[in-house]
Amino acid sequence: GSPARLLAADAATDPLAPLLVELSRRLAAEPAPSVEDGGVIAEGVDAELDEVRSLARDSKRHILALEERERARTGIPSLKIRYNRVFGYSIEISKANAARVPADYLRRQTLVNAERYVTPEIQALEEKILRAEERQLALERELWVELCRAVAAQAAGLSALGRASARVDVLAAWAELAATRRWARPEILAAGAGIRIGEGRHPMLERVLGADFVPNDTELDPENGQIVLLTGPNMGGKSTYLRQVALIVLMAQAGCFVPAASASLGAVDRIFSRVGASDDLARGESTFMVEMIETANILRFATPRSLVILDEVGRGTATFDGLSLAWAIVEHLHEGPRPLTLFATHYHELTELEALLPRVVNRTMAVKEWEGRILFLRRVVPGSADKSYGLHVARLAGLPETVVGRAEQVLRNLESQEYDPQGRPRLAEGASFPAERPGQMPLFTPAEEIVAKLLRETDLDRVTPLAALNLLASLQDRLK
Ligand SMILES: Nc1ncnc2c1ncn2[C@@H]1O[C@H](COP(=O)(O)OP(=O)(O)O)[C@@H](O)[C@H]1O
Ligand SMILES: [Mg+2]
Numbered sequence: 001g002s003p004a005r006l007l008a009a010d011a012a013t014d015p016l017a018p019l020l021v022e023l024s025r026r027l028a029a030e031p032a033p034s035v036e037d038g039g040v041i042a043e044g045v046d047a048e049l050d051e052v053r054s055l056a057r058d059s060k061r062h063i064l065a066l067e068e069r070e071r072a073r074t075g076i077p078s079l080k081i082r083y084n085r086v087f088g089y090s091i092e093i094s095k096a097n098a099a100r101v102p103a104d105y106l107r108r109q110t111l112v113n114a115e116r117y118v119t120p121e122i123q124a125l126e127e128k129i130l131r132a133e134e135r136q137l138a139l140e141r142e143l144w145v146e147l148c149r150a151v152a153a154q155a156a157g158l159s160a161l162g163r164a165s166a167r168v169d170v171l172a173a174w175a176e177l178a179a180t181r182r183w184a185r186p187e188i189l190a191a192g193a194g195i196r197i198g199e200g201r202h203p204m205l206e207r208v209l210g211a212d213f214v215p216n217d218t219e220l221d222p223e224n225g226q227i228v229l230l231t232g233p234n235m236g237g238k239s240t241y242l243r244q245v246a247l248i249v250l251m252a253q254a255g256c257f258v259p260a261a262s263a264s265l266g267a268v269d270r271i272f273s274r275v276g277a278s279d280d281l282a283r284g285e286s287t288f289m290v291e292m293i294e295t296a297n298i299l300r301f302a303t304p305r306s307l308v309i310l311d312e313v314g315r316g317t318a319t320f321d322g323l324s325l326a327w328a329i330v331e332h333l334h335e336g337p338r339p340l341t342l343f344a345t346h347y348h349e350l351t352e353l354e355a356l357l358p359r360v361v362n363r364t365m366a367v368k369e370w371e372g373r374i375l376f377l378r379r380v381v382p383g384s385a386d387k388s389y390g391l392h393v394a395r396l397a398g399l400p401e402t403v404v405g406r407a408e409q410v411l412r413n414l415e416s417q418e419y420d421p422q423g424r425p426r427l428a429e430g431a432s433f434p435a436e437r438p439g440q441m442p443l444f445t446p447a448e449e450i451v452a453k454l455l456r457e458t459d460l461d462r463v464t465p466l467a468a469l470n471l472l473a474s475l476q477d478r479l480k
Pocket of ligand 1: 205240
């Protein structure tokens with residue numbers, strides 16, 4: 001409908017309607033950018049303003065008429081009435097026509113090629129115009145201030161209106177999204193009830209990929225699945241999955257439908273995240289510092305009601321540093337604050353934690369090899385990523401067989417040291433599980449230590465070649 005009709009319809013119920021009516025009545029249809037220039041207040045608002053405005057307009061018409069008349073009277077076709085800030089209105093006549101200037105012209109200004117004159121009639125007109133314009137500006141300023149006061153008087157109502165429109169805007173947008181994108185209404189359970197999402201999607205990526213986006217389920221349970229360790233190759237979809245879960249929880253608690261077939265969750269008290277620059281290969285030492293500061297914050301403030309997403313924490317430093325930190329962080333989250341946690345990692349070793357800690361479960365991004373290519377299925381499945389996957393990709397990428405073969409040897413060497421004689425992963429050794437733990441493996445056997453001691457204490461300057469040979473033989477004996 002037309003704005004005027006809408007305004008009229010609202011006037012009865014809306015306390016701001018009278019102000020709107022006043023604004024549209026008093027403001028010029030296209031107000032000048034600055035009040036100082038005039039032209040802000042509409043016609044018909046103030047009788048005096050209308051009068052001085054038409055006076056100013058008329059006077060300008062009078063000037064034009066006067067110019068015509070003086071041209072005819074003097075017979076000088078080039079005669080012009082000029083306006084100058086300092087001298088006001090004047091009749092300009094070129095020097096060539098000086099002889100034809102009438103006697104009643106008063107010279108006011110001399111230019112290089114022309115003279116400027118005034119007449120009593122022009123001076124009178126000028127007076128009128130200036131006075132009218134001055135009055136017009138003064139009146140407009142007054143009316144403007146009045147208008148501003150009227151608006152200011154409704155400030156409370158206006159800001160309430162602003163807040164209300166913002167709320168309506170958000171709710172309408174949510175409603176539209178829910179309807180057009182098949183989003184589901186989440187069920188909010190008591191705090192601590194865990195998080196269950198059926199066929200969750202990432203709201204932005206789903207928009208980009210459409211039907212190609214692969215939905216995934218999520219189950220975080222304080223008793224049985226508090227910490228989900230998500231492994232999988234680069235590009236598998238780990239980061240996307242983490243963000244998707246955090247977004248769904250956030251949207252659900254904000255009161256929005258969520259991109260999923262179903263969702264039920266206990267309200268969380270906070271969502272902690274350590275994600276982001278982890279895919280940035282150009283990161284330096286300082287970014288690792290940031291990573292650790294953020295992680296420290298999470299470990300300190302997370303509660304059993306919190307949701308924590310950790311994306312490749314530890315990647316910013318050397319492998320063993322990073323792996324050790326990641327391991328200890330998972331242990332801490334499990335034994336300490338116990339928040340619901342999604343931990344994406346390329347450290348395959350961490351998946352050993354599933355066997356050691358009751359509330360840790362392993363998930364991985366499914367991958368298929370198909371016609372010599374790697375196919376990312378983007379599906380979260382139980383279990384952990386294939387360990388030799390990196391080597392596999394390297395082979396597919398065309399790395400020389402000698403290099404890949406050698407890498408396999410090195411990998412076996414590394415793996416052979418992963419378990420202690422009791423079959424427990426060595427990474428698990430330490431204070432966290434003192435019960436069935438044998439003491440830490442000493443670096444050297446006692447015999448090696450004795451040999452080292454003897455060698456250190458031998459003064460080579462005082463040993464004869466024969467004695468040295470005897471010593472060597474006895475040392476060798478000790479080691480047999
Ligand atoms: N569920 C999904 N369905 C379809 N494509 C996905 C999905 N998740 C991720 N992708 C695609 O895979 C790419 C890599 O995902 P990302 O989450 O960064 O993997 P990762 O963190 O495991 O390296 C994304 O840019 C996206 O194009
Ligand atoms: Mg990632």
